[in-house]
Amino acid sequence: MVTGQEIGRLARQLYEGGVLIQVSPTDHEQAVAETERLIGSGAETLFEAAFQADDLVVRCDILSKVGGSWDLVEVKSSTKIKDEHVEDIAFQALVLQRAGISVGRLFLCHLDSSQERGEAPVPPSQLFHLEDVTDGARALLPQVEDWAKEFYRIAEGQLEPDVRTNLHCVSPSRCPFYEHCHVQRPEHDIVTLPSIRAKAVTEFREQGYESILDIPEEAKMQPLQRRAWEVVRFDRPHIGKGLAHALSAIQFPAHFIDFEAVAPAIPLFPGTRPYQTLPFQWSDHQLSHPGAEPDHAEFLHTAPGDPRAAFADSLLQRIRSAATVVFYSSYELTTVRGLAASAVPGADELVEILESRGFDLYKLVKDEVYHADFRGSFSIKKVLPALVPELSYDGLEIKDGDTAAVEYLRMHAPGTVDAESKKIAQNLLTYCKLDTLAMVELYRALSELANTRK
Numbered sequence: 001m002v003t004g005q006e007i008g009r010l011a012r013q014l015y016e017g018g019v020l021i022q023v024s025p026t027d028h029e030q031a032v033a034e035t036e037r038l039i040g041s042g043a044e045t046l047f048e049a050a051f052q053a054d055d056l057v058v059r060c061d062i063l064s065k066v067g068g069s070w071d072l073v074e075v076k077s078s079t080k081i082k083d084e085h086v087e088d089i090a091f092q093a094l095v096l097q098r099a100g101i102s103v104g105r106l107f108l109c110h111l112d113s114s115q116e117r118g119e120a121p122v123p124p125s126q127l128f129h130l131e132d133v134t135d136g137a138r139a140l141l142p143q144v145e146d147w148a149k150e151f152y153r154i155a156e157g158q159l160e161p162d163v164r165t166n167l168h169c170v171s172p173s174r175c176p177f178y179e180h181c182h183v184q185r186p187e188h189d190i191v192t193l194p195s196i197r198a199k200a201v202t203e204f205r206e207q208g209y210e211s212i213l214d215i216p217e218e219a220k221m222q223p224l225q226r227r228a229w230e231v232v233r234f235d236r237p238h239i240g241k242g243l244a245h246a247l248s249a250i251q252f253p254a255h256f257i258d259f260e261a262v263a264p265a266i267p268l269f270p271g272t273r274p275y276q277t278l279p280f281q282w283s284d285h286q287l288s289h290p291g292a293e294p295d296h297a298e299f300l301h302t303a304p305g306d307p308r309a310a311f312a313d314s315l316l317q318r319i320r321s322a323a324t325v326v327f328y329s330s331y332e333l334t335t336v337r338g339l340a341a342s343a344v345p346g347a348d349e350l351v352e353i354l355e356s357r358g359f360d361l362y363k364l365v366k367d368e369v370y371h372a373d374f375r376g377s378f379s380i381k382k383v384l385p386a387l388v389p390e391l392s393y394d395g396l397e398i399k400d401g402d403t404a405a406v407e408y409l410r411m412h413a414p415g416t417v418d419a420e421s422k423k424i425a426q427n428l429l430t431y432c433k434l435d436t437l438a439m440v441e442l443y444r445a446l447s448e449l450a451n452t453r454k
Contacts, residue, residue: 015062256436283298312350
């Protein structure tokens with residue numbers, strides 16, 4: 001949210017002399033009145049202009065008068081135009097036309113990912129790209145008008161909309177109605193089949209299958225889905241015959257590593273572009289042999305400035321002598337390749353180490369193991385509770401990478417006091433340390449499972 005607000009402020013600099021309507025987003029009537037007053041007084045560029053037509057309301061990022069009409073500019077924090085962005089500005093154009101505004105060209109203003117920062121910040125004239133979507137948006141107007149009528153009917157209705165749960169139901173934290181809609185859903189809902197798509201979920205349900213247990217043996221499924229079906233149907237985990245052999249590839253000393261990184265929309269440091277990955281933290285648990293007590297080391301960039309050089313140098317010193325470097329998914333390898341592409345000192349050697357001595361624990365789990373409690377996911381946040389239930393992220397202030405990135409930026413924000421910065425730093429270290437300890441314990445749990453198959 002903060003990023004979006006900052007991008008909006010920068011985009012306004014593209015239009016000199018504009019007037020910002022500083023009215024609370026919740027006070028729409030006052031915003032509409034102020035917009036009408038400013039247009040009547042001859043203002044030619046407005047920011048956050050508000051309009052209402054019948055039961056439809058909008059706030060426009062940028063409205064600029066050109067000749068006898070008004071160009072509409074919608075600012076997006078993405079680097080590419082999406083279909084929903086065009087639908088968004090089409091709706092705004094619809095409301096403005098109904099409100100009696102002569103609408104000219106329609107533009108989507110988004111970040112240009114090719115712009116690299118120098119010593120000074122990238123000027124807004126280079127940071128943003130204006131894309132004319134007038135024709136595409138105008139073609140959508142009849143459809144958007146129908147959608148608006150339908151949405152209003154739903155909002156005013158007494159009955160909830162008839163929309164079945166599917167993959168769009170992300171999580172309880174993202175939707176306030178999640179628990180309400182899932183209260184009568186079966187434990188092994190169709191959506192928990194690995195790699196299933198929304199269309200396939202709908203097709204299964206149209207055949208009367210709500211649970212994985214409902215799916216008949218002859219139904220068409222991908223191999224991974226078939227494996228999950230068997231695990232749920234026969235109530236026993238899958239332990240692949242190749243598990244022991246795959247684990248034997250881990251040589252010692254083995255280093256179990258995890259990174260945290262931030263990808264700021266607005267380039268913060270010289271030589272960086274919008275949304276470029278900047279790793280700022282690593283954790284490593286080293287095992288000298290399979291039964292050894294893990295030796296832990298960590299790095300967190302707490303100094304001001306670009307974290308990449310110190311990150312790469314400290315990591316290289318730590319893992320240079322590793323026989324195997326274990327990570328979970330390809331994220332770590334992708335990250336060091338990004339460092340190498342930016343010519344960060346030591347990054348080329350890190351790439352060589354991870355490519356030649358790396359071991360992806362995520363791939364191993366996906367290839368050889370499935371437990372009903374994975375619920376279709378191979379994320380370590382799902383795998384760990386199923387295979388190592390004694391370890392938990394519950395109680396941590398930071399529980400995921402997205403939060404870690406936000407907190408890192410907050411730690412370095414000018415308004416954050418020293419005591420709060422230190423608290424954030426400790427929370428980041430605690431979270432990342434648990435990630436790599438979790439990998440060690442997961443490795444040991446997998447080794448035990450492999451032994452049971454012998």
